[in-house]
Amino acid sequence: MRAVTLGPAGTYSHRAAGAVASEVDFRESVSGIVEAVATGGADRGVIPIENSIEGSVTESLDALADYEVSVVREIVTPIRHALLAQGEEFTTVASHSQALAQCREYLDREHPDAEMEPVASTARGVERAREDASIAAIGHPENAAGPRPAGSRTESDDAGDDLRVLAEDIQDRTSNATRFLVVAPVDARSEAGGKSSFVVYPSMNYPGLLLELLEAFADEDINLSRVESRPSGERLGDYLFHFDCETGMYEERTQRALERIEAIAEKGWVRWLGSYDTEHVLE
Numbered sequence: 001m002r003a004v005t006l007g008p009a010g011t012y013s014h015r016a017a018g019a020v021a022s023e024v025d026f027r028e029s030v031s032g033i034v035e036a037v038a039t040g041g042a043d044r045g046v047i048p049i050e051n052s053i054e055g056s057v058t059e060s061l062d063a064l065a066d067y068e069v070s071v072v073r074e075i076v077t078p079i080r081h082a083l084l085a086q087g088e089e090f091t092t093v094a095s096h097s098q099a100l101a102q103c104r105e106y107l108d109r110e111h112p113d114a115e116m117e118p119v120a121s122t123a124r125g126v127e128r129a130r131e132d133a134s135i136a137a138i139g140h141p142e143n144a145a146g147p148r149p150a151g152s153r154t155e156s157d158d159a160g161d162d163l164r165v166l167a168e169d170i171q172d173r174t175s176n177a178t179r180f181l182v183v184a185p186v187d188a189r190s191e192a193g194g195k196s197s198f199v200v201y202p203s204m205n206y207p208g209l210l211l212e213l214l215e216a217f218a219d220e221d222i223n224l225s226r227v228e229s230r231p232s233g234e235r236l237g238d239y240l241f242h243f244d245c246e247t248g249m250y251e252e253r254t255q256r257a258l259e260r261i262e263a264i265a266e267k268g269w270v271r272w273l274g275s276y277d278t279e280h281v282l283e
């Protein structure tokens with residue numbers, strides 16, 4: 001099985017993808033990953049969806065609404081960030097915006113003068129730190145070891161391959177975890193599994209609309225584990241809603257809830273992304 005995820009090698013997404021596929025290819029963005037799966041370019045995609053400190057990865061929510069894919073599994077993994085650099089003198093910290101945000105208190109306290117440079121992934125930040133001694137990166141500590149990019153290596157360069165781990169566990173809470181979704185082509189969608197995800201675009205707005213949607217789950221005694229609203233992109237104040245619930249579509253109550261939601265959103269659309277199980281991956 002071939003999976004695509006956020007690259008280059010060494011991202012947290014890469015680590016999560018190791019639980020899904022032996023062969024992993026990389027993309028520069030979450031929407032690039034979901035597009036690759038939707039257009040047949042990959043069997044599976046692994047995308048970050050939510051972090052316990054920083055909340056939703058909005059690019060992932062929007063990609064799930066923009067492309068026709070299914071969700072077949074969820075992976076939850078602890079995120080323990082390290083500060084990596086060639087030495088202690090640096091002026092800039094480069095990392096994924098989620099990682100910078102997860103370490104905000106540490107950075108304000110320990111490096112108040114450093115500039116923040118958001119880059120496409122934590123591993124991209126590590127590459128920047130390897131190239132430039134004025135840049136530190138935030139990422140998984142195992143990224144400290146590694147070769148310089150091909151072309152920049154010289155014979156006397158070997159000792160310079162490794163970055164120093166200046167600090168470990170720098171996230172603002174000790175329990176920092178990110179939830180990843182495994183996306184697949186639509187025909188891989190399954191009714192089995194303890195959770196289900198939906199995207200609902202009602203295409204209208206009236207008092208009590210969201211309450212009606214929530215009641216469709218509550219009346220069936222279905223617990224919701226997440227509700228998010230995202231701008232539809234059509235016009236200001238127009239939203240679509242993401243729901244995760246703790247029942248599978250194999251259960252009749254989930255099917256009844258979906259029927260009610262489809263009736264409420266008849267002017268718009270409803271997408272059942274799939275039912276799936278959660279896996280906890282520790283490292």
Ligand SMILES: O=C(O)C(=O)C[C@]1(C(=O)O)C=C[C@@H](O)C=C1
Pocket residue numbers: 006010011012013014048051057079096098099120121122123178
């Ligand atoms: O940049 C990475 O290493 C990623 O895999 C992305 C990502 C994210 O978008 O949340 C994944 C896990 C961590 O929360 C930090 C960054």
